[in-house]
Amino acid sequence: MIRGLDALVILPHNPATLQNVIEEAYESGIYTVVIDRELEHASQHVFIAGDNEGLGREGGVWLAEQMNEKGNIVVIEGMPIPINKQRVDAFNEEIAKHKGIKILDSQTADWSTQKALAVMENFLQKHQKIDAVWCQDDDMLKGVLQAIKESGRTEIKTVLGGAGSKDIFKMIKDGDPVVRATITYPPSMVASGIALAVSGLKQEKIGKMYHTSPSRVILVAELVDKNNVDAFYTPDATY
Incomplete structure (x- = not known):
């Protein structure tokens, strides 16, 4: 605001701590686009995010099918903020x-590879038989796989993350026996947020829409497996 911004595109890591300053920017007339983490009190021109409930729901549907509707699951959650709750509640x-599937444990790991590694190590020590892991995020999935590998445990047949990391797409493409799918939560939404800010500042219509920029955009959560991974995998992608 001191620098005289015309537009602000922001992904608030913890929306509760940034609510007031984003609200102040918005009310001062700065065109504000909030990405991914929804504010408790809407203070933006546009909100764009992935489908958090869809990510959890689609993950649950796919895992139940893969497990033939029976077995033990452990859950590694993200940060204790609203979007994590939306995902976990839907899952x-x-x-x-x-009724044949039991959730043995559910703990947060802040969407961190290292924290997920530590949580998974704890789960492996605590539970004698785990059939599947839902960790909702491809970064945390890497920590989970490392913990499983180091433990020498072989009964875990399925690990499901989410987001859309090219590394995980490659594992699916290569036929990894444990990582066979992921659910999208597109990282490219940041670029879309910037595009929406530019069009909003110019008061441009998008395509053949009769209105200017939308106020809320939710990007669909899509299951990616061996059948469609080629449409998503981009080897030179940043993430």
């Missing part, structure tokens, strides 16, 4: 439909 609701 738990779907898994609850399958």
